[in-house]
Amino acid sequence: MIIIVYITKIISFLLNLVKISGGTSLPGLLIENYFPHIITKLSKQYKVIVLITGTNGKTSTQRILAHILTVKDMKVNSNKSGANLLRGIITSVINDTNLLLRIKSDIAIFEVEEASLPILTKYIKSDFIVVTNIFRDQLDLYGELVKTRNLIVEGIKNNLNSHVFLNKDDPYVTSIKNDINNTVTYYKIKDKRKKNILYEILYKTSRTQKVDRYIYARDIILRKDLSSTFYVYGLDKKSYKISINNPGIENIYNTIAALSVAFKIVKLSDEDLNKAFLTLKQVFGRGEIIKIGEKVLRLFLIKNPASFTSNLETIKNINVLKLMIIINDKIADGKDVSWLWDVKFSVLKRTNISWVIISGKRAYDMDVRLKYTDLNLGNIETETNLNKAFDIALSKLSDGETLFILPNYTAMLEIRKIIGQLVKVGKY
Amino acid sequence: MINKYKLEITHLYPKNLNLYGDNGNIIILKKRCEWRNIDVKIKQKNIGDQLTKHSDIYFIGGGQDIDEINICNDLLSFKDTIYKLVEDRKVFLTVCAGLQLFGKYFYDGTGKKIEGLGILDIYTKAPSDSIKDRCIGNKIVVLNEKIIGFSKTYLNTLIGFENHIGQTFLGENTDYLGTVSNGNGNNSTDNYEGIVYKNVYGTYLHGPFLSKNPHFADFLILKALKEKYGNKVRLSKLNDIREIRAHKFIIQNYK
Numbered sequence: 196m197i198i199i200v201y202i203t204k205i206i207s208f209l210l211n212l213v214k215i216s217g218g219t220s221l222p223g224l225l226i227e228n229y230f231p232h233i234i235t236k237l238s239k240q241y242k243v244i245v246l247i248t249g250t251n252g253k254t255s256t257q258r259i260l261a262h263i264l265t266v267k268d269m270k271v272n273s274n275k276s277g278a279n280l281l282r283g284i285i286t287s288v289i290n291d292t293n294l295l296l297r298i299k300s301d302i303a304i305f306e307v308e309e310a311s312l313p314i315l316t317k318y319i320k321s322d323f324i325v326v327t328n329i330f331r332d333q334l335d336l337y338g339e340l341v342k343t344r345n346l347i348v349e350g351i352k353n354n355l356n357s358h359v360f361l362n363k364d365d366p367y368v369t370s371i372k373n374d375i376n377n378t379v380t381y382y383k384i385k386d387k388r389k390k391n392i393l394y395e396i397l398y399k400t401s402r403t404q405k406v407d408r409y410i411y412a413r414d415i416i417l418r419k420d421l422s423s424t425f426y427v428y429g430l431d432k433k434s435y436k437i438s439i440n441n442p443g444i445e446n447i448y449n450t451i452a453a454l455s456v457a458f459k460i461v462k463l464s465d466e467d468l469n470k471a472f473l474t475l476k477q478v479f480g481r482g483e484i485i486k487i488g489e490k491v492l493r494l495f496l497i498k499n500p501a502s503f504t505s506n507l508e509t510i511k512n513i514n515v516l517k518l519m520i521i522i523n524d525k526i527a528d529g530k531d532v533s534w535l536w537d538v539k540f541s542v543l544k545r546t547n548i549s550w551v552i553i554s555g556k557r558a559y560d561m562d563v564r565l566k567y568t569d570l571n572l573g574n575i576e577t578e579t580n581l582n583k584a585f586d587i588a589l590s591k592l593s594d595g596e597t598l599f600i601l602p603n604y605t606a607m608l609e610i611r612k613i614i615g616q617l618v619k620v621g622k623y
Numbered sequence: 624m625i626n627k628y629k630l631e632i633t634h635l636y637p638k639n640l641n642l643y644g645d646n647g648n649i650i651i652l653k654k655r656c657e658w659r660n661i662d663v664k665i666k667q668k669n670i671g672d673q674l675t676k677h678s679d680i681y682f683i684g685g686g687q688d689i690d691e692i693n694i695c696n697d698l699l700s701f702k703d704t705i706y707k708l709v710e711d712r713k714v715f716l717t718v719c720a721g722l723q724l725f726g727k728y729f730y731d732g733t734g735k736k737i738e739g740l741g742i743l744d745i746y747t748k749a750p751s752d753s754i755k756d757r758c759i760g761n762k763i764v765v766l767n768e769k770i771i772g773f774s775k776t777y778l779n780t781l782i783g784f785e786n787h788i789g790q791t792f793l794g795e796n797t798d799y800l801g802t803v804s805n806g807n808g809n810n811s812t813d814n815y816e817g818i819v820y821k822n823v824y825g826t827y828l829h830g831p832f833l834s835k836n837p838h839f840a841d842f843l844i845l846k847a848l849k850e851k852y853g854n855k856v857r858l859s860k861l862n863d864i865r866e867i868r869a870h871k872f873i874i875q876n877y878k
Contacts, residue, residue, distance in 0.1 A: 334643065334786060339687040342754075396638065500644075530760065531784045533830030536644025556876075559869035563834045566865055567647075567654050577865075579872075 249327030312350030645684030647831020685719030762806030783828030
């Protein structure tokens with residue numbers, strides 16, 4: 196076992212040295228295929244393991260939780276954004292060992308792709324599992340929504356002693372309780388502005404869960420600069436006032452999910468939380484701000500109807516909106532772009548839109564979708580070549596103005612690369 | 624115009640069968656009527672609702688197996704009404720699960736038999752429950768000219784995406800909607816796409832497939848208007864440059 200871990204560590208080191216992109220999961224792939232039990236042994240050394248799964252919000256919830264715990268001087272290991280398949284998580288564990296094969300961190304927080312959860316939980320015994328939401332997403336990979344839900348159930352069943360945190364506002368997530376015997380804590384938002392979140396309706400309800408205790412956020416203030424303030428109840432005996440710069444209602448969900456788990460791990464005071472949220476950085480591509488001279492770009496990842504709609508909801512009050520939408524159809528995006536028709540564009544009906552530029556491989560699909568909305572979209576330009584499209588967008592943007600860029604997954608990688616040729620951007 | 628044309632469209636089970644933006648087809652039919660000053664009314668029929676006999680176009684979309692099973696009994700309770708509507712040459716667009724339910728029967732991935740309306744001479748079997756057995760991908764269909772009658776000068780293809788586990792087979796002497804030049808079709812073996820019976824059109828092009836097929840959307844609208852107002856009805860031409868650009872892009876890039 197020692198030798199194998201050393202070999203993978205060396206490979207990992209070499210890959211980092213030559214900066215082969217996409218190579219980050221190779222050591223994990225080796226172990227996944229040949230020696231999965233190594234991961235069981237290594238992961239036992241963590242004091243606490245948290246798994247975060249669901250369609251949207253995995254990365255953000257992970258980052259927020261990791262940051263809160265780091266502020267409390269705990270050593271946290273997390274997998275890299277998007278490296279949420281088994282191999283990515285194994286790689287993350289291997290990289291967290293020292294030369295004596297001792298795990299360096301106290302706590303592991305992994306975001307886990309839904310279909311990987313039942314496999315991962317065979318090898319790793321977690322203490323906490325968070326299920327953020329179950330939205331329609333990449334149905335060309337998963338086939339059906341019910342399957343996604345059942346994979347999560349199966350995953351949780353492998354970790355009988357794990358404390359499970361479920362989003363009470365999502366009927367699909369709430370229904371998971373019907374099939375598991377784990378301890379469950381619910382969290383939710385009490386605010387009517389959540390109505391534009393596209394939770395799926397579960398028509399077959401075997402049993403409705405009677406829930407009288409949950410953690411919730413209320414008295415929410417959403418500001419024009421996209422920051423927000425709200426109160427969280429149910430964490431312990433008192434309420435907590437939280438202010439975040441991460442935009443939108445969905446980040447309030449991510450925050451209460453992270454807080455729900457954090458309070459089970461460590462004692463937290465108002466001062467701790469203030470310190471944590473003051474220093475919390477934007478997660479890459481989730482409302483991230485990039486400046487090119489005096490021109491401002493804000494990037495919002497849109498992966499599926501739910502995240503597209505909630506991001507439109509987040510930016511709907513911007514004055515004179517300038518918008519760039521980029522839609523690709525690679526495997527990581529989902530090859531099927533039918534989902535564009537499930538996006539609720541009507542949330543922009545009162546928004547003053549100055550112009551829209553559409554790009555990506557499936558720009559024309561997006562263009563037709565916009566044609567059939569009732570919106571006044573100003574000037575629409577369509578250019579499948581992203582380099583050209585970005586040039587057009589920049590030339591239209593005056594100093595001091597902000598361009599809101601909404602790309603799906605591989606489009607996000609591409610646009611960051613293009614922006615990276617002009618200014619320094621963080622690693623995604 | 625002396626008399627303004629009126630059309631009523633009923634969306635069958637939108638709450639259950641709307642997995643891939645199926646509602647897009649309704650939006651497209653509605654808009655294309657409105658742009659022509661045709662008075663259009665959209666109705667929805669979900670489980671427990673009555674089924675109106677007065678619509679001109681009926682649309683039923685795709686969903687998960689569980690949703691298909693859930694609506695099945697409700698749909699079957701309107702069997703006689705739907706038979707009558709089909710005989711009266713009302714226009715039906717049936718997609719994926721909808722197509723399967725208009726057929727004779729459907730064996731799902733677990734081997735469970737689901738009874739269909741039996742209006743279409745087709746049957747469907749799912750080989751398994753596994754994602755590996757699904758027919759998934761972009762699809763290009765060459766329309767059956769004998770049935771649909773589009774001339775070569777206009778678009779004679781249908782473009783869309785398919786994602787289905789059910790393998791559907793046509794009965795003898797059954798007309799198909801088209802043949803597949805790229806993708807699977809009704810099943811992964813015989814190359815046929817969809818079915819046509821009277822004014823019932825069935826296809827596995829799922830979700831908002833009319834978005835890239837404005838000619839087929841207009842074909843359905845015209846069909847319904849002619850049934851109602853006689854053969855002299857003409858549709859005014861719309862500017863479809865953006866839709867046709869999306870249509871042709873797929874043909875050029877996904878062969």
